[in-house]
Amino acid sequence: QLQLVESGGGLVQPGGSLRLSCAASGFTLDYYRIGWFRQVPGKEREGISCISDTDGNTYYADSVKGRFTISVDNAKKTVYLQMDSLKPEDTAVYYCAADITAPMCVPYEYDYWGQGTRVTVSS
Secondary structure, X not given: OOEEEEEOXXXXXXXXXXXXXXXXXXXXXXXXXXEEEEEOXXXXXXXXXXXXXXXXXXXXXXXXXXOEEEEEEOOOOEEEEEEOOOOHHHOEEEEEEEEOOOOOOOHHHOOEEOOOEEEEEOO
């Protein structure tokens, strides 16, 4: 049974940092593409960072480029999103997702999803 579980969200002040984790079970990460997505109520879910560990290709949305970093620990079967210099506009529920062949970092290309973890950036 393929499963993804996010953790690490919480409340942080502007300029602060958080590290989100996505623990995977039931499959080998090296064979999958993994993405981080976020969603605000009333808005579409958007891709913010995706990675393929088979070739190392990564993608970052312009809004987070230079501030967020995606990484994979294959031994722990966990994907991380390091979030630095956080802004109020980063407030959202963050989801990780996996797919075998997703060619783009967009939600409709991903078949397997975690439950989400909430990030709130506020003073």
